[in-house]
Structures are given as structure tokens and as C-alpha cells.
Amino acid sequence: MTRPELLRVEGVTKAYPGVVANSDVSFAISEGEIHALLGENGAGKSTLVKMIYGLVKPDQGRMTLRGAAFSPSEPRAARASGVAMVFQHFSLFEALNVAENVALGMENPPPMKELAARIRSVSEEYGLPLDPARMVGDLSAGERQRVEIVRCLLQDPKLLIMDEPTSVLTPQEVEILFKTLRQLSAEGTAILYISHKLEEIRALCDEATILRRGKVVATCTPRDRSAREMAELMIGATLTPPARAGTTKGAVALEVADLSVASPIPFGTALKNVSFTVAKGEVLGIAGVAGNGQDELLLALSGELRANRDSVRINGQGAGHTGPNERRSAGLVAAPEERLGHAAAPDMSLVENALLSGALRKGLVQRGFIDWQATERFAAGIVSDFDVRTPGTHVAARALSGGNLQKFVVGRELSQTPEIIVINQPTWGVDAAAAASIRQAILDRAAQGAAVVVISQDLDELLEIADNFAALNEGRLTPPRPVAGLTIDEIGLMMGGAHGMEVAHHGH
Amino acid sequence: MIRLEKRPSPSRFWQASTPVLAVVLTMIAGGLMFAALGKNPFEAIRTIFWDPLFNPQFASYSRPQLLVKAGPLILIAIGLSLGFRAGIWNIGAEGQYIMGALFGAGVGLAFYPADLWFIFPLMVVAGAFGGWIWAMIPAILRTKFNTNEILVSLLMVYIAQNILSSMSLGLLRNPEGGGFPGSRNLSQYPAASNPELIAGTGLHWGVIAAFMAVIAAYILLQRHILGFHIKLAGQAPRAARYAGVNPTGLILLCMGISGALAGLAGLFEVAGPAGQISIDFNVGYGFTAIIVAFLGRLNPIGILLAGLLMALTYIGGELAQFMLGLPAAAIQAFQGMLLFFLLAVDLLSNYRIRLGSTKEAI
Numbered sequence: 115m116t117r118p119e120l121l122r123v124e125g126v127t128k129a130y131p132g133v134v135a136n137s138d139v140s141f142a143i144s145e146g147e148i149h150a151l152l153g154e155n156g157a158g159k160s161t162l163v164k165m166i167y168g169l170v171k172p173d174q175g176r177m178t179l180r181g182a183a184f185s186p187s188e189p190r191a192a193r194a195s196g197v198a199m200v201f202q203h204f205s206l207f208e209a210l211n212v213a214e215n216v217a218l219g220m221e222n223p224p225p226m227k228e229l230a231a232r233i234r235s236v237s238e239e240y241g242l243p244l245d246p247a248r249m250v251g252d253l254s255a256g257e258r259q260r261v262e263i264v265r266c267l268l269q270d271p272k273l274l275i276m277d278e279p280t281s282v283l284t285p286q287e288v289e290i291l292f293k294t295l296r297q298l299s300a301e302g303t304a305i306l307y308i309s310h311k312l313e314e315i316r317a318l319c320d321e322a323t324i325l326r327r328g329k330v331v332a333t334c335t336p337r338d339r340s341a342r343e344m345a346e347l348m349i350g351a352t353l354t355p356p357a358r359a360g361t362t363k364g365a366v367a368l369e370v371a372d373l374s375v376a377s378p379i380p381f382g383t384a385l386k387n388v389s390f391t392v393a394k395g396e397v398l399g400i401a402g403v404a405g406n407g408q409d410e411l412l413l414a415l416s417g418e419l420r421a422n423r424d425s426v427r428i429n430g431q432g433a434g435h436t437g438p439n440e441r442r443s444a445g446l447v448a449a450p451e452e453r454l455g456h457a458a459a460p461d462m463s464l465v466e467n468a469l470l471s472g473a474l475r476k477g478l479v480q481r482g483f484i485d486w487q488a489t490e491r492f493a494a495g496i497v498s499d500f501d502v503r504t505p506g507t508h509v510a511a512r513a514l515s516g517g518n519l520q521k522f523v524v525g526r527e528l529s530q531t532p533e534i535i536v537i538n539q540p541t542w543g544v545d546a547a548a549a550a551s552i553r554q555a556i557l558d559r560a561a562q563g564a565a566v567v568v569i570s571q572d573l574d575e576l577l578e579i580a581d582n583f584a585a586l587n588e589g590r591l592t593p594p595r596p597v598a599g600l601t602i603d604e605i606g607l608m609m610g611g612a613h614g615m616e617v618a619h620h621g622h
Numbered sequence: 623m624i625r626l627e628k629r630p631s632p633s634r635f636w637q638a639s640t641p642v643l644a645v646v647l648t649m650i651a652g653g654l655m656f657a658a659l660g661k662n663p664f665e666a667i668r669t670i671f672w673d674p675l676f677n678p679q680f681a682s683y684s685r686p687q688l689l690v691k692a693g694p695l696i697l698i699a700i701g702l703s704l705g706f707r708a709g710i711w712n713i714g715a716e717g718q719y720i721m722g723a724l725f726g727a728g729v730g731l732a733f734y735p736a737d738l739w740f741i742f743p744l745m746v747v748a749g750a751f752g753g754w755i756w757a758m759i760p761a762i763l764r765t766k767f768n769t770n771e772i773l774v775s776l777l778m779v780y781i782a783q784n785i786l787s788s789m790s791l792g793l794l795r796n797p798e799g800g801g802f803p804g805s806r807n808l809s810q811y812p813a814a815s816n817p818e819l820i821a822g823t824g825l826h827w828g829v830i831a832a833f834m835a836v837i838a839a840y841i842l843l844q845r846h847i848l849g850f851h852i853k854l855a856g857q858a859p860r861a862a863r864y865a866g867v868n869p870t871g872l873i874l875l876c877m878g879i880s881g882a883l884a885g886l887a888g889l890f891e892v893a894g895p896a897g898q899i900s901i902d903f904n905v906g907y908g909f910t911a912i913i914v915a916f917l918g919r920l921n922p923i924g925i926l927l928a929g930l931l932m933a934l935t936y937i938g939g940e941l942a943q944f945m946l947g948l949p950a951a952a953i954q955a956f957q958g959m960l961l962f963f964l965l966a967v968d969l970l971s972n973y974r975i976r977l978g979s980t981k982e983a984i
Contacts, residue, residue: 418863439866450864459858461632469850470865479847486845513630 117144120304121166121184121273126175128161134328135161138175141323141330143273146302148295150315150336152348153325154545155517159308162325163275166306167199168192179272190221196272200262200279208251208381215250216265237264240294251381254610255282255403263294274298275306280314281571282404285606292318310348311574312341326350349546364394367565368415368446368534369427373434375414383407383589385414390584390594392534392565397556398594399580400569401609407589408569409451412538415567416448417441428534442474445533449524451542451569453516457523460512464504467511468493468526475530492529500525501551517544524552528559535559538569553579573605585609626973636971641917641924644964645931651963652956661946669945670938670956680941686824687937688930690895693829694719694887696929698911700835701883703920705876707843709856712877714760714775715884716908717782718753722885723892724789725752727805727899730814731794734806741813745889746827753885754878756782761877765870771877783904790901805899808892816894828890832929835883839922852876884908913961919968935960 122142128135136158143149151159164170166177168186177184179195186192189199206215213230217223224232230246237244242260250258259282266274276295280288295305295318309315315322316336324332324347332347373388385407392398402408413419415426417438426434428444438448450456458467469489473479478489493507500521504514511519524540540556541549557579560566569586570576576583577597584594587610595608649671653663674684698715705712712718726749733741760774794805809815819825843849855862855872863869887907896903914932918924939953 416864417866437866437868438864442866448864452860455858456860456864459854459861461857462854466850470854470861473847473865482847483845484847484850510630510632 117146118180119143120145120147120180122178123162123166124176124178126162126165126172126177128165128170128172136165136172137328139325139328139330140175141333143304143306143321145272145304146299147321148299148305148307148319150319150322151306151308151325152310152312152315152322152344154310154348155543156327156515156545157325157348158328159325160277161328163199163277163306163308166192166273167197167275193269193271196270197275198266198269198271198273199275200259200266200277202277202279202281204258204262206250206258206261209249211247211249212244212253212261213246215261216246216268219265220268232268233264236267240264240267240297241290242294255405256284256287259283259291267298271303273304273306275308277308278310279307280309280311284403284609285573285602288314312336312344312348315344316341324348345546363396364563366391367394367429368392368567369430370415371425371427373414373421373425375410375419375421377407377410378413378419379409383410385410386589388414388589388591390591392567394533394563394565395560396582397560397566397568397580398582398584399576399597400567400584400586400591401573401576401605402569402571402586403609404571406586406610408538408571408586410589411586411591412448412450412536412569415441415446415536416450417446439474442471442530446536447471447475447527447530447532447534448536449527449538449540451538453519453523454512458511458519461510463510464497464502464507464514464522465490465493467522468496468507472526472530475532496522496525496529499529500555501548517548520544521548521552524555528555532559532564534565534567536567536569539572540568540570541572541575549575573602583608625976626969627976629972629974632971637919640967640970641919641928641964643967643970644960647963647967648956648960651959655952655955655959656948659948659952661948666942666946666948669942670935670953673941673945674934674937682822684937684941686818686822688933689824689829690826691933691936692929693826693832694891694907695911695914695932696926697828697832697835697887697890698880698884698908699914699918699925699929700832700839700922701880702911703915703918703922703925704839704842704852705880706915707856707920708852708872708876709859710873710876711772712757712760712775712880713772713912714757714778714908715880715911716904716906717775717779718756718881718884719888719891719908720779720782720786720904721756722749722753722888723896723899723903724786724794724888725749725885726889727808727814727892728789728794730808730811730893731806733814734811737813739813742816742893745814745893746886749885749889750882751885753888754882756885757877757881758874761874764877765873771873775877779908786899786903787901790899790903794899796898803901807897809894809897814893815897816890818894826890826894828887828894831886831890833926836922836926843922848875884911913957917961917964931960932957 120143124140126139127137139162153159161170165172168189168191184195186195213226213233216233217229223229233244233246242263244260244264250261259279279291283291299305307319319336322334322336323330326348369391371389374386376384383406390398414421417436421434423432423435428441428446433441433444454460459470469478469484472492476492478485478492490507496502497504497507502522503518520543524537527535541552544552556566568576568580580597582594583597583600585592585608592608649667653667656663656666673680675681698719702712702715726745729748730741730745756778759778760771763769763774764771790803796804796806816827851862851867854865855867892899910932914925914928918928935957942948943950943953
């Protein structure tokens with residue numbers, strides 16, 4: 115099938131101080147084509163699409179749109195040329211309703227009533243029903259994404275860029291989205307689809323451009339390749355999946371019963387009657403779409419958010435009312451999702467950051483005085499054991515790349531001989547090789563008898579390392595079930611199914 | 623085109639050298655201002671920075687003044703710097719200084735004319751308590767009702783000033799003072815006085831307390847877990863909570879320490895250099911100490927040096943007014959320049975300046 119070419123990118127290069135984000139990148143998209151941009155975190159996918167969307171200017175190279183030179187100086191220019199983009203992180207105002215949010219993104223918004231009618235008709239036409247009068251703060255992540263997509267569709271784009279759209283969706287919601295994208299493609303809209311999820315790309319995309327360290331390393335037709343082949347092209351090496359010893363379950367180490375706490379975060383999600391137990395040597399995976407109570411659960415388990423005494427029991431002792439240090443001394447360590455500002459202080463050195471959570475269990479403080487030499491040794495140990503790439507331990511935490519800081523933060527917690535480990539998003543933003551080593555380290559601790567709770571939005575990760583699986587949905591936790599034998603459909607339903615959005619495609 | 627580029631980690635070289643650069647820039651800009659006022663800039667700067675210490679004619683008077691003025695500034699600034707590091711803004715040290723003086727002097731005068739060894743130590747405790755209790759008011763309002771401690775502590779200064787006037791005119795007025803406002807002179811009451819310890823140096827117990835506070839704060843911030851928590855709470859409040867820091871406790875502690883140290887400064891001043899409670903007892907040490915704390919980049923050693931420098935510009939400034947007829951406003955502008963340049967060049971420790979524009983292709 116030969117369709118007219120829509121966008122061509124030729125020899126584009128973009129360098130930032132200290133890093134070349136894109137080096138001589140070329141590819142082309144035809145009209146109506148669904149084109150995947152595949153690569154690991156930091157491979158340069160985001161920089162590339164930001165150049166197409168006019169957010170970043172290339173240092174070298176040229177782009178053409180329908181044969182004419184295309185160099186948008188700002189997103190407005192890109193939108194005027196028919197390029198639209200749905201970002202991974204939504205830019206919506208929670209206190210405004212859907213129509214108001216859409217109007218804010220438009221150059222000349224029509225009167226509200228007219229706009230609401232258009233939102234309704236466009237959203238239904240593409241199988242993404244939306245109520246224009248609803249407050250965005252009340253919408254699920256999947257519905258918020260719909261707002262962003264509908265906002266783009268109202269501009270009648272020729273090219274729609276989607277950055278990691280499925281990271282906030284349940285499997286059922288992904289199916290609905292794919293139907294919409296296929297419909298758009300059939301109508302001639304090209305889609306540039308950014309992802310590192312290989313099965314999705316095989317199911318959806320016509321062509322794929324694979325990036326590694328800023329360079330195009332391959333182009334392929336995803337349907338003709340196996341996921342493994344594409345993974346190896348993307349990573350540039352063969353991967354060894356984490357190995358796990360046959361774990362023997364011990365006594366219950368962490369028991370959470372009827373845990374209900376209000377969220378300290380505005381528009382956060384309160385936890386409602388969360389109950390589960392984790393035995394020594396067991397890994398419990400907790401899935402869920404972002405914003406369904408994951409942060410609150412971590413805070414409630416780490417002790418930053420206090421609850422009733424008996425709602426959290428550590429080795430049989432009521433600990434719900436205690437703070438972070440009391441829980442640490444009872445054997446529980448926690449690694450929050452947000453690295454800079456929560457798990458680590460950005461302007462403090464790695465040594466100081468090692469002290470931050472390690473002071474108690476590593477005995478780094480005697481009678482109130484800090485043993486800096488021991489702290490230094492502890493920090494250096496984390497750096498070498500977890501392969502943290504840094505010029506030294508006296509570097510400020512913010513100078514490390516996200517992946518390296520993640521290794522440091524996870525390593526700091528795992529190096530404290532923990533009995534209970536709670537981790538939110540252990541491999542978020544980490545490259546595949548480092549992610550595998552973090553998962554291996556978690557499994558090793560479990561094999562040594564630690565009880566582990568992994569909260570993650572990466573289903574593949576949970577299925578790989580967890581013994582039992584539960585899902586958070588609007589602050590409620592499903593009863594945990596053994597991973598063995600779970601189907602993807604069952605998992606999707608545990609995550610809340612399509613959140614009542616199933617009706618979407620009945621007409622198509 | 624000039625661009626600023628964020629450094630990956632703060633530059634240690636610039637952190638150490640920006641205060642020196644700021645003093646040099648202040649001398650240049652201040653010199654230009656003095657020249658514009660028709661004075662010889664070199665003479666003016668020499669009068670401010672050199673004469674108070676080394677001029678054979680004035681130094682014998684002005685040199686002891688250096689410690690007399692620097693002592694309370696350093697003592698108050700050390701206390702404030704702990705709170706500022708934790709993101710707790712006590713702006714009311716002036717009020718805490720007044721209350722420390724009132725409590726301390728009140729205790730001393732209550733014993734008049736007894737001659738007991740414990741009177742002065744008891745006054746020291748009362749002075750610290752007076753400052754502490756005055757700082758606890760904004761602290762507790764903040765922790766219980768989430769009021770803004772900046773506003774409350776500042777407004778408490780004006781209340782303290784009115785109490786001071788009332789005390790000098792009423793309760794603490796010298797019964798033998800012929801009806802003039804002001805208390806008995808404590809320097810004439812040996813059991814309650816804070817004399818110059820070594821003649822001709824200006825050294826009194828308050829200066830010693832200031833030096834001790836510098837050392838204690840240095841150890842606290844460098845070696846003690848509490849100091850670490852103070853820094854952590856200021857830089858990354860959520861990380862501090864994760865580390866197990868109790869924010870309420872930290873507010874009470876930092877406000878309490880800064881209040882107690884300001885109260886001590888007030889007590890040592892009223893029992894020593896000032897001698898008595900009077901309507902115009904406070905001369906702004908509590909506010910100037912805020913500048914000193916930042917001039918010393920909230921670092922105890924820096925505060926020590928900044929306190930001495932600030933005291934020098936005060937003494938030198940007075941000398942320049944007196945000798946060269948420079949207007950008081952010019953001296954204040956000069957002191958303001960010092961703070962301005964210090965904050966401005968502070969940028970260099972976190973940013974690098976790049977000249978020239980970036981090349982950007984289409």
C-alpha cells in the first residue's frame with residue numbers, strides 16, 4: 115500500500131550540555147500510518163517528538179511536512195500545520211470542567227454551548243464518550259486522557275503524536291484506545307506512537323523506528339518481528355530475566371487490616387478498608403492506574419501517614435500509629451516513588467542522602483552525633499553494590515540521572531538488612547539492564563526471608579517478580595490472588611476494568 | 623547575550639569567595655556614591671573600614687565597640703540562622719531581645735540591693751526565658767492554627783516595644799531617678815552587672831556567649847543529627863518527613879532557640895553596655911541580625927565574620943558621619959549595598975555565566 119508521505123525527518127541532531135539526545139535521526143510517516151517510535155528511557159524519543167511539536171529546535175537537520183519545509187518555532191505553529199500531541203503527563207486543571215479545559219487549549223474557542231456540543235459529538239464519533247460538564251478532578255486517568263485526545267481531535271490533526279499513552283490505562287481501556295486509533299488511521303490521520311511496550315506496538319503499529327542512545331538503530335514492520343527481537347534491537351544486548359529461587363513462605367511479617375486514611379494530597383485518593391498480609395519470603399505486587407491510592411498506601415506503610423494502631427501490624431505488633439523511624443527499627447524500609455524531594459534531598463550529597471533513611475538501621479548516629487566516616491562507607495557501598503554511576507559520593511543527588519538516583523535510593527533501602535520492604539515504582543525511568551538488576555536485588559532479599567510489597571504501574575514487572583497480585587482502584591485494594599494462573603483479562607478487571615467506559619465502541 | 627546555566631552541584635569555590643567579592647563590589651559602588659556626594663571615596667572607605675580599628679586617635683574608643691556591637695548581632699543571628707535553615711522565619715528577634723532584657727533586668731532589680739552570687743546567673747536564665755516565651759507565642763500559633771510566623775513574630779515586636787515603654791515609665795522606673803523614665807543603672811549594682819571583662823577590649827559575658835553559640839551551632843550543624851534534620855527540613859520538607867522529622871517539634875525547637883538566644887543578647891546588653899531599661903533601649907539589633915545571618919550564609923563561622931563586619935560598618939559609619947559629614951542615609955545605603963551585592967553574587971555558586979548566544983539551526 116502506497117500512501118502519500120506526510121512527514122519526513124532527515125538527519126536531525128540535538129545536543130544538550132553533556133548529552134547528545136538525537137544524532138542524525140531520519141524517518142518518514144505516510145498519511146494514515148501508525149508509526150511506532152520505540153526505545154528505552156533516555157533513548158531520545160521525547161526529544162525527537164518535541165522537535166516535531168515545536169517545543170525544541172534541532173541543532174541540525176530538516177523536516178518536511180507534505181513536501182514543504184517544516185520548522186515549527188512553537189507548538190502553536192505545529193498545531194496550525196496539523197500536528198497535535200497527547201503528552202504522557204496531562205496538562206489539565208482539576209478544578210475546571212472538561213469543556214473549560216478544552217477551551218483553554220484553543221486559539222479561538224467557540225461559545226461554551228457550541229464547544230460542549232462539539233466535544234460530545236467528536237468524542238462519541240471516535241468511541242471516547244465524555245461529559246463536557248464534568249469536573250476534571252473527578253475523572254479517572256483514562257478519562258483525563260480522553261479529554262486530551264478529544265482536545266487534539268477538535269483541531270482535526272493530520273498527525274497525532276501520543277507519548278506513552280497506555281501507561282495510565284487498564285488493559286480494557288487500552289483496547290478501547292486502540293480501536294479509536296485504528297479508526298483515526300483509517301480516516302487518514304497518521305499517528306506517531308511512542309512506547310517501550312513491545313506487544314502493544316506489535317498489535318497496533320504499521321511501522322517502527324527503533325532508537326538507541328539517540329540514534330536510529332533499526333526500522334522494521336512490528337508484525338513481522340517477535341517481541342524478543344525488537345527488545346534486543348532496542349536494548350542492544352540480550353537480557354537475562356530475573357531468576358528466582360523457589361521461595362518457602364514463612365510466618366506473616368506485615369499485616370494490614372481495614373486500613374482507611376484520608377489523603378494528605380489535594381485531589382488525592384483516600385485509602386478505604388485496605389487489607390492484605392505478606393509473609394516472609396513473599397512478594398506481593400500491587401497494580402493500579404496512577405492516582406488510585408498508590409502514594410497514600412506507601413505513606414501509610416512507611417509511617418509518614420499515621421493510622422489506627424492495629425491497622426498495620428509488623429511481626430504481630432500494632433504499628434499503625436508509629437512514625438517512620440519506629441517502623442524502621444521494627445524492620446520495615448520504604449522507598450517512595452518520587453526520588454527528588456521525597457526519597458532524596460536534591461541539594462544534599464549522596465553521603466547525606468544515605469544518612470537520611472539509613473541513620474537508624476545502620477547505626478550511623480551515636481548519642482545524637484553522626485558518624486560521617488561510617489555514613490561515607492555506607493554510601494560508597496551502595497554506589498558499588500548497585501552500580502550507581504556517579505563521580506563520587508560527595509555529588510549532589512540532583513546531579514545524578516533519574517535512573518542512577520533510583521538505583522541509589524532502592525539500594526539504600528535494600529542495604530539495610532530489611533525484614534519488610536515496601537517499594538513504589540522500583541524501576542520507574544530506569545533502563546532495562548538496571549531495571550533487571552533492581553528486580554533481581556528485590557528477589558534476592560525475598561529469598562533471604564524479607565516480606566516485599568511492590569507497588570507498580572508496570573504490569574509486566576509485577577507478573578515477573580510477584581507471588582501474589584492485588585490491584586488498587588479508587589483507594590480500595592482487591593483481595594490478593596496468586597500470580598500463577600491469572601489472565602490479563604482478570605488483571606484488567608481487578609484494576610477496575612474499563613471504569614465503566616466499556617460502552618464506548620458498541621457502534622463500530 | 624548573557625545566559626545563566628545551572629551548575630550540577632554548587633561550586634565550593636564560589637560559595638567561599640562570594641562574600642569577599644560582595645565586599646569589594648560594595649566598596650566600588652559605595653565609593654562612587656560617596657564621590658557623587660562630593661567626598662573623597664578613598665578617605666570615606668578608609669574611615670569606615672580602617673580608622674575604627676587602627677586610627678591612633680579614635681581606635682582606643684572605637685575598637686572595644688566592635689565586640690560590644692558584634693556580640694549581640696552574632697548571638698541573635700546564630701539563633702535565627704537555625705530557623706532560617708529549617709524554613710522557619712522568625713522575624714521578631716527584636717521583640718524577643720526586648721523581652722529578654724525586661725525579664726533579666728526585672729529579676730536583677732527585684733533583688734536590689736542584695737549582694738548574692740546567684741543574682742547574675744539567675745538573670746541570665748530569666749533573660750533566655752523571656753526571649754523564649756516571646757518566641758513561643760508565634761511558634762504555638764503556627765503549630766496549632768497554622769498562622770504565619772513571619773507576621774506574628776513581627777507584630778510581637780511592636781507589642782514588646784510598648785511593654786518596654788510602659789516598664790521604663792512605670793514598674794521598673796528608678797525610684798531615685800527624679801521622675802525621669804528608665805530603670806536603675808545595673809552597672810552600678812555589681813551583683814547584677816555584666817562588666818567589661820578585660821579593660822579596653824569590649825569583651826563581656828555576652829560576647830563570650832556569642833562565641834560559644836557559634837561553636838555550638840557549628841557542631842550541631844556539622845555533626846549532630848538534629849542539625850542534619852534542620853537542614854533537611856529546609857531543603858526538602860517531604861524528605862524530612864520521610865526521614866522521620868516531626869515538623870511541629872522542629873518549629874517549636876527552632877523558634878525556641880532563636881528566641882532564647884535573642885533574649886540572652888538583650889539581657890547581656892541591659893546589664894552591660896546599656897546599663898538600664900529605657901524607652902529607647904532597643905536599637906535594632908534584632909533586625910540587623912537577620913542581615914547578619916544571611917550575610918554569613920546561615921553558616922556559624924560566616925555569621926561570626928559577618929557580625930564583625932556589620933559592627934565595623936556601623937562604627938565606621940558613625941565615624942564617617944562625624945568626621946566627614948556624610949549623611950546618615952548614605953551610610954545606610956552603603957550597608958544596604960552590602961546585602962544587595964551579597965545576595966546578587968550568591969547566584970554564582972549555583973549558576974555559571976555563559977557569554978554569547980547559542981547557535982541554533984532551523
